[in-house]
Amino acid sequence: MRNSVSKDLPNFSQIMTEKIKMMEFYNTVRQLGKGTFGTVQLCERIHNKQKIVVKQIVTELEGQQLEAAKNEVVILKSLNHPNVIQYYDSYIQKGLFYIVMEYASKGTLQESIERERPKYFTPQHVMDLFCQILMGLDHIHRRKVIHRDLKTENLFLTGLKADVIKIGDFGISKNLVNGKMANTVIGTCNYLAPELCDGKPYNSKSDIWSLGCILYEMCAMQKMFDGTVSNIVLSIANGRKKTVNTKVYGKQMQEIIDMMLQPRPEDRPDTLALMTHPDIFPSLYYLGSYLGCIE
Incomplete structure (x- = not known):
């Protein structure tokens, strides 16, 4: 995977640092969805049983799909409102890109x-x-x-x-x-x-x-x-x-x-x-x- 980051996403490198340890703090409950480029998992934080959503994207694909994922992180990070899904975290591990966000229990x-x-x-x-x-x-x-x-x-x-x-x-x-x-x-x-x-x-x-x-x-x-x-x-x-x-x-x-x-x-x-x-x-x-x- 290349280490280059789009010039349109200047804050992405800061967002992605020191996130691998997050994997130790939640368990997977079930899969919510699956597509060509990754999966969406319902997970649970170990310490408080809070439900969260983890989007898992194959980073080796790079190109538009990876750029879309990076874009989503930067935008979610800038938003904070009760009627917008809350962004929690993001990281890369073993060739996979993860976005951790709020879980809405009643579906779409x-x-x-x-x-x-x-x-x-x-x-x-x-x-x-x-x-x-x-x-x-x-x-x-x-x-x-x-x-x-x-x-x-x-x-x-x-x-x-x-x-x-x-x-x-x-x-x-x-x-x-x-x-x-x-x-x-x-x-x-x-x-x-x-x-x-x-x-x-x-x-x-x-x-x-x-x-x-x-x-x-x-x-x-x-x-x-x-x-x-x-x-x-x-x-x-x-x-x-x-x-x-x-x-x-x-x-x-x-x-x-x-x-x-x-x-x-x-x-x-x-x-x-x-x-x-x-x-x-x-x-x-x-x-x-x-x-x-x-x-």
């Missing part, structure tokens, strides 16, 4: 939707989840980071009495230095903003589009844009948007979705505008008091 939002279908979430539950995602995304954006792959699979649920939702999986996020626009087309096609479909530069407003798709999905229990890749891109380009059941969720919910799914990025609200919206702020204020999520 996508799994929750699949379990509930064909029933619907209550309007209040939808707003509770949406406001938490919004608060986490506001924290991310104020640190000049765009997620670039915001979707129900990357939103994790935890909590004892009530659902606490956390944004995770920053493997392909982009740190926007000095507010520069990104231009790498990456993400999941169901949630891609029109500017990404057109190969144009984009900014944090692409995450707002994805958030609009997620809000619709929580209401309708299906994706806003679905089908083959070509059909999805065509539907996005032509503005073929679905609508929620306004008898259940009210016209205000559809209006919020429509705000975020504006074709032109400059016409979409940012996180602050959404947080102060009269149909969102009351729920957000209650959650901020109840969960302590407002900074």
Whole structure:
């Protein structure tokens, strides 16, 4: 393995030092997932039985996969919010790259939707989840980071009495230095903003589009844009948007979705505008008091 580190990740070498001893302090419980480039394990700290997630990546692959892993570490290290998955540690051992992070015990939002279908979430539950995602995304954006792959699979649920939702999986996020626009087309096609479909530069407003798709999905229990890749891109380009059941969720919910799914990025609200919206702020204020999520 080469020892070179990307110039875009100046703090990675400091993050990775003296981490091998961590292996002595937790046991593997079970495997949560497996892909081409590694595995995700549920582990348990020996001294206090705390559950954690350990992502294991084969470092010899180098290239884009290793750079994505390094990028995830640097970004997670810079974030600290109740609605963002907490980063704990990282290290390299025996040709494997490890990222240690918070475990969300209730799985993903996508799994929750699949379990509930064909029933619907209550309007209040939808707003509770949406406001938490919004608060986490506001924290991310104020640190000049765009997620670039915001979707129900990357939103994790935890909590004892009530659902606490956390944004995770920053493997392909982009740190926007000095507010520069990104231009790498990456993400999941169901949630891609029109500017990404057109190969144009984009900014944090692409995450707002994805958030609009997620809000619709929580209401309708299906994706806003679905089908083959070509059909999805065509539907996005032509503005073929679905609508929620306004008898259940009210016209205000559809209006919020429509705000975020504006074709032109400059016409979409940012996180602050959404947080102060009269149909969102009351729920957000209650959650901020109840969960302590407002900074």
